[in-house]
Amino acid sequence: MPRPEIRLVLGDCRQRLKEIESDSVDLVVTSPPYADSRANTYGGIRPDEYVEWFLPISAELLRVLKPTGTFILNIKEKVVNGERHTYVLELILAMRRQGWLWTEEFIWHKKNSYPGKWPNRFRDAWERLLQFNKSRKFNMYQEAVMVPMGDWAKSRLKKLSETDKIRDVSKVGSGFGKNISNWLRREMAYPDNVLHMATECSNKNHSAVFPEELPEWFIKLFTVEGDWVLDPFMGSGTTVCAANRLGRNAIGIELLPEHYELARRRVESLPALLLEVKTEYAPDQSC
Amino acid sequence: MPRPEIRLVLGDCRQRLKEIESDSVDLVVTSPPYADSRANTYGGIRPDEYVEWFLPISAELLRVLKPTGTFILNIKEKVVNGERHTYVLELILAMRRQGWLWTEEFIWHKKNSYPGKWPNRFRDAWERLLQFNKSRKFNMYQEAVMVPMGDWAKSRLKKLSETDKIRDVSKVGSGFGKNISNWLRREMAYPDNVLHMATECSNKNHSAVFPEELPEWFIKLFTVEGDWVLDPFMGSGTTVCAANRLGRNAIGIELLPEHYELARRRVESLPALLLEVKTEYAPDQSC
DNA sequence: GTTCCGCATGAATCGATAG
DNA sequence: ACTATCGATTCATGCGGAA
Secondary structure (H helix, E strand, O other): OOOOEEEEEEOOHHHHHHHOOOOOEEEEEEOOOOOOOOOOOOOOOOHHHHHHHHHHHHHHHHHHEEEEEEEEEEEOOOEEOOEEOOHHHHHHHHHHHHOOEEEEEEEEEEOOOOOOEOOOOEEOOEEEEEEEEOOOOOOOOHHHHOEEOOHHHHHHHHHOOHHHHHHHHHHHHOOOOOHHHHHHHHHEEOOEOEEEEOOOOOOOOOOOOOOOHHHHHHHHHHOOOOOEEEEOOOOOOHHHHHHHHOOOEEEEEEOOHHHHHHHHHHHHOOOOEEEEEOOOOOOOOOO | OOOOEEEEEEOOHHHHHHHOOOOOEEEEEEOOOOOOOOHHHHOOOOHHHHHHHHHHHHHHHHHHEEEEEEEEEEEOOOEEOOEEOOHHHHHHHHHHHHOOEEEEEEEEEOOOOOOOOOOOOOEOOEEEEEEEEOOOOOOOOHHHHOEEOOOOOOOOOOOOOHHHHHHHHHHHHOOOOHHHHHHHHHHEEOOEOEEEOOOOOOOOOOOOOOOOHHHHHHHHHHOOOOOEEEEOOOOOOHHHHHHHHOOOEEEEEEOOHHHHHHHHHHHHOOOOEEEEEOOOOOOOOOO
16 A cells, blocks of 8 residues: 555645646545634634625535535534634534535534533533535445444353454454354444534644544544545644554645644644645635 | 423413413423324324424414523434435524524434334434523523533433432522532533433333433423423423423413313422413314 | 343434425 | 335434343
């Protein structure tokens, strides 16, 4: 297997995405700046302007994605004036008009979020992971994310002798035997659409709220080795690093030089074929 | 404390809600039929017509709710043609135009979701619990749903007998003694907005749409003893029973005579002041 | 009384087949 | 082309009978 490639792009994804070939990306996983947060990035998008701001970007993502590809969008609405703002709902409707299929909504349950409260609401412990597709036939490799079964499997397991277990395990390790699925069916089950993952709490160096587990799960689910993964809001590079570790090629775009540097340093320690794209350009001040 | 009252109404909530006084209800908790399901009950509302079907009902709920009251709507979108249908998103937007505030979206995580295996999606293990309010100042009693520190979901006591439940309720109902609140402050924490509760599947003789825990949680959170709880889609009466056990008055409306009978029999065994409203009416076939 | 095992049962979804 | 019905698939849970 050749070393997977990582392309790092410094710049605004609204321009930089145009340099990516059409129908070339297998998976987009990204967590764009939330409304009103990261005021120094992208000018701090106001909730009322969020849809308008994002649509040109999702249009480019629709172009660069392969017909069999998937777009995973991690997004959360902001509470404005005591209400959940509706820009996420409106964005879904607008993206469908743009041509996207809204296939699924996964829930990321942040299990380590410490319980807390406001006068009128509890701690927000979940975020949306919206799955969009270009066509109804998209690649999905469900076996790659199977999980151990519930309790009844344990009792089943007890009936297998130790030698049986060892034999079965060695079969799995030996490669793709037909018996794998039989063994898997005894021990493993397909997951559901609720993901229980802790947030990364102690990483002060970068603002990655994303645990690496999260992009990893979707990369395993929607791509195979050699595929291309894109993150237009790379941040400190969590998604591209996960992609590389899993043998996928990756493209990361980041506007802020500080974050870009952070990502570049993380990537340098990986066995990746690094390609930096630093085309000079005039920063767009209009946003 | 006077015995809490239960009013059972047999009929279509689109008509029956009109008989309820304005600004008189403290909490509406309900789970209306989902699109295309229960075709024999409500004529199986088609996804495309769902918003149009529900808006007259939510208009009545807005009228009968006190300004300090809350409306909890349990709803889920259906998969149509490989996509999540958008009627829930459109309903939220439409209800806001109607005057509702979309305060919060709780997630109900069902560990035991319906099984199945498909090439393009996993099992759906969550449902929306949408919180709507009439004004920004609504009643919320956060201390009533505090949970033991640690994983509060796991610590929920599931197998309490009826008498145990009643005993616990009476403890809480006796008011917050100083000892209790002290104990609470040391050992308890506020929950978050993700609720982990199993569905009651192969249960007794009634097909409860949700576990009694669910309405119970919201009743404790948004009402106090003597308040009025309304469920316009009563089904087998899970919500009204929970309300009664907690010392709240309740109104339940049910269209189907079989379900109404089921609810009436459940209610009869409770220490409730039962009032049946069976005004004769011409069934509306236009649904 | 325990623990263990077997079994039925769900707010489901897809793909194929038939009208 | 569009709708209606049917079979196959899948797993956590609670109940009941057995050891």
